[in-house]
Amino acid sequence: xxxxxxxxxxxxxxxxxxxxxxxxxxxxxxxxxxxxxxxxxxxxxxxxxxxxxxxxxxxxxxxxxxxxxxxxxxxxxxxxxxxxxxxxxxxxxxxxxxxxxxxxxxxxxxxxxxxxxxxxxxxxxxxxxxxxxxxxxxxxxxxxxxxxxxxxxxxxxxxxxxxxxxxxxxxxxxxxxxxxxxxxxxxxxxxxxxxxxxxxxxxxxxxxxxxxxxxxxxxxxxxxxxxxxxxxxxxxxxxxxxxxxxxxxxxxxxxxxxxx
Amino acid sequence: xxxxxxxxxxxxxxxxxxxxxxxxxxxxxxxxxxxxxxxxxxxxxxxxxxxxxxxxxxxxxxxxxxxxxxxxxxxxxxxxxxxxxxxxxxxxxxxxxxxxxxxxxxxxxxxxxxxxxxxxxxxxxxxxxxxxxxxxxxxxxxxxxxxxxxxxxxxxxxxxxxxxxxxxxxxxxxxxxxxxxxxxxxxxxxxxxxxxxxxxxxxxxxxxxxxxxxxxxxxxxxxxxxxxxxxxxxxxxxxxxxxxxxxxxxxxxxxxxxxxxxxxxxxxxxxxxxxxxxxxxxxxxxxxxxxxxxxxxxxxxxxxxxxxxxxxxxxxxxxxxxxxxxxxxxxxxxxxxxxxxxxxxxxxxxxxxxxxxxxxxxxxxxxxxxxxxxxxxxxx
Numbered sequence: 001x002x003x004x005x006x007x008x009x010x011x012x013x014x015x016x017x018x019x020x021x022x023x024x025x026x027x028x029x030x031x032x033x034x035x036x037x038x039x040x041x042x043x044x045x046x047x048x049x050x051x052x053x054x055x056x057x058x059x060x061x062x063x064x065x066x067x068x069x070x071x072x073x074x075x076x077x078x079x080x081x082x083x084x085x086x087x088x089x090x091x092x093x094x095x096x097x098x099x100x101x102x103x104x105x106x107x108x109x110x111x112x113x114x115x116x117x118x119x120x121x122x123x124x125x126x127x128x129x130x131x132x133x134x135x136x137x138x139x140x141x142x143x144x145x146x147x148x149x150x151x152x153x154x155x156x157x158x159x160x161x162x163x164x165x166x167x168x169x170x171x172x173x174x175x176x177x178x179x180x181x182x183x184x185x186x187x188x189x190x191x192x193x194x195x196x197x198x199x200x201x202x203x204x205x206x207x208x209x210x211x212x213x214x215x216x217x218x219x220x221x222x223x224x225x226x227x228x229x230x231x232x233x234x235x236x237x238x239x240x241x242x243x244x245x246x247x248x249x250x251x252x253x254x255x256x257x258x259x260x
Numbered sequence: 261x262x263x264x265x266x267x268x269x270x271x272x273x274x275x276x277x278x279x280x281x282x283x284x285x286x287x288x289x290x291x292x293x294x295x296x297x298x299x300x301x302x303x304x305x306x307x308x309x310x311x312x313x314x315x316x317x318x319x320x321x322x323x324x325x326x327x328x329x330x331x332x333x334x335x336x337x338x339x340x341x342x343x344x345x346x347x348x349x350x351x352x353x354x355x356x357x358x359x360x361x362x363x364x365x366x367x368x369x370x371x372x373x374x375x376x377x378x379x380x381x382x383x384x385x386x387x388x389x390x391x392x393x394x395x396x397x398x399x400x401x402x403x404x405x406x407x408x409x410x411x412x413x414x415x416x417x418x419x420x421x422x423x424x425x426x427x428x429x430x431x432x433x434x435x436x437x438x439x440x441x442x443x444x445x446x447x448x449x450x451x452x453x454x455x456x457x458x459x460x461x462x463x464x465x466x467x468x469x470x471x472x473x474x475x476x477x478x479x480x481x482x483x484x485x486x487x488x489x490x491x492x493x494x495x496x497x498x499x500x501x502x503x504x505x506x507x508x509x510x511x512x513x514x515x516x517x518x519x520x521x522x523x524x525x526x527x528x529x530x531x532x533x534x535x536x537x538x539x540x541x542x543x544x545x546x547x548x549x550x551x552x553x554x555x556x557x558x559x560x561x562x563x564x565x566x567x568x569x570x571x572x573x574x575x576x577x578x579x580x581x582x583x584x585x586x587x588x589x590x591x592x593x594x595x596x597x598x599x600x601x602x603x604x605x606x607x608x609x610x611x612x613x614x615x616x617x618x619x620x621x622x623x624x625x626x627x628x629x630x631x632x633x634x635x636x637x638x639x640x
Contacts, residue, residue, distance in 0.1 A: 059518065061517070061518065064517070066416060066417065090522050091520070097518065100514065100515065100518075102511060104509070104511035104512060107534065116516070116521075117519035119529075120519070120521050120529065166515070169515075170518070172519075173519055173520055
């Protein structure tokens with residue numbers, strides 16, 4: 001993967017000895033991994049392997065699940081433990097944006113969708129908002145398609161456009177990290193290609209973690225790939241290495257399509 | 261093969277027997293079908309008889325054949341005594357005010373038959389009912405939506421939550437007269453009072469502020485009635501609000517939170533606005549109940565007769581809430597059960613019932629229109 005920035009990059013997200021439970025059921029076992037700045041990391045693995053769970057731990061979305069709790073270990077973002085009781089989850093989620101599997105634009109206009117994150121911070125100056133809308137929609141490669149109908153409902157867009165609107169909405173908050181939970185699973189191939197292109201261009205400014213079921217997608221968009229199985233991190237390496245010469249048997253079996 | 265052949269032989273040739281005498285199953289089917297149909301028709305019949313009677317008899321009171329076609333006096337005056345008399349060969353039926361004017365105009369004194377509450381109109385009752393409905397629904401929606409948000413968005417499942425749900429469920433089953441008694445004891449006789457001057461029964465002063473506090477009761481008042489009615493419809497409002505909140509996709513909450521919204525911001529901006537149409541729709545049922553119940557206001561808010569309208573003769577603004585009012589359902593009760601019956605009182609009963617139905621239908625219509633407008637604004 002061509003990248004202008006010099007190696008080595010410092011880890012922006014560091015997961016160490018991380019155990020996670022849903023009630024009595026342990027969902028993640030002793031996860032250790034680093035995700036570096038301006039890299040795209042893909043989480044792959046069969047359904048129920050914990051990849052989405054880990055992703056949702058990084059911005060503490062799992063707080064919404066009543067029975068969820070961490071057992072051991074920690075996740076650090078930019079050197080700070082995000083499960084420290086002093087952490088303000090609101091600030092955390094501003095720094096760590098998220099795009100969901102099912103595109104979920106608000107039932108508001110495209111314009112209001114993009115600036116939602118700014119409005120709730122009390123930013124109401126029209127020039128600032130206008131600028132943000134144009135910048136974020138351009139950033140999400142959606143501007144040309146919607147610039148003439150910013151006041152129509154976000155729900156009037158096609159599935160792929162909706163997903164890019166959700167990405168634009170996440171960009172408006174100016175996060176450092178973008179978490180994507182199977183962002184293309186509900187999209188057709190053309191829309192998927194657009195979102196993948198977008199991920200490529202976003203890499204220069206953001207650190208991206210993407211969960212995907214689609215191994216070709218992981219191969220296409222990511223710098224590093226992590227393979228999960230049954231709640232354990234089996235193998236994590238440069239994407240080329242994982243797909244060309246996986247060290248672990250299970251990884252190889254999954255990638256070659258023998259299970260999963 | 262042979263069995264089939266035998267069967268064939270027994271069957272009549274013509275039409276393969278389809279048109280022969282109906283089988284037992286067929287006639288049972290038909291009987292049961294008619295039973296269901298008759299049951300439905302019977303309900304329809306009852307409903308039509310009730311509505312048509314009220315509309316037919318009531319419209320005779322509310323409308324008239326000459327201009328302005330609506331009985332203005334009935335809609336704008338307070339109930340009065342009806343005077344029935346003959347004067348110079350003509351028969352007159354005049355309400356008290358008109359009768360006095362009639363006498364003064366001609367400078368005579370006439371002996372009449374009088375019928376209590378059978379003249380004048382029901383304007384104070386309309387005003388009172390509207391005030392009670394607006395007040396009670398404001399209180400019920402505020403409390404109901406607040407607790408629904410707590411229950412469905414914030415609370416954690418457990419024993420306490422189950423206990424709360426159980427008590428709300430029980431509240432829904434309490435007969436309305438029990439709410440009346442509750443209101444009498446809790447609000448009318450022992451409602452909390454804040455005052456700038458010491459009053460009889462005060463217990464406590466917020467020293468050094470000149471504010472006094474005590475459970476001196478609210479008397480028979482609009483406020484006591486509104487609270488009693490509000491408590492009565494709270495279960496409806498709470499369960500309706502909870503259902504509407506639950507119907508909002510979880511994705512909207514998650515998306516807001518992921519964009520740095522606090523839980524309350526997410527609820528305020530992306531849950532409540534979309535739940536509001538549903539909450540309003542289901543509270544229409546509550547409106548009809550609040551407007552219609554007699555028992556809860558009998559002891560807490562309703563006067564059989566009051567000359568002044570609620571905004572007349574107030575010494576200070578707070579008096580507005582601490583006065584009793586007349587109300588349509590209680591007025592129907594009074595003119596139907598508390599005074600001697602005759603042809604003149606019957607007109608009042610049906611006239612009042614008719615206006616009452618129209619008002620309840622009007623409020624329901626307004627809620628529906630509001631809901632449609634909100635749905636258009638927030639569509640997903």
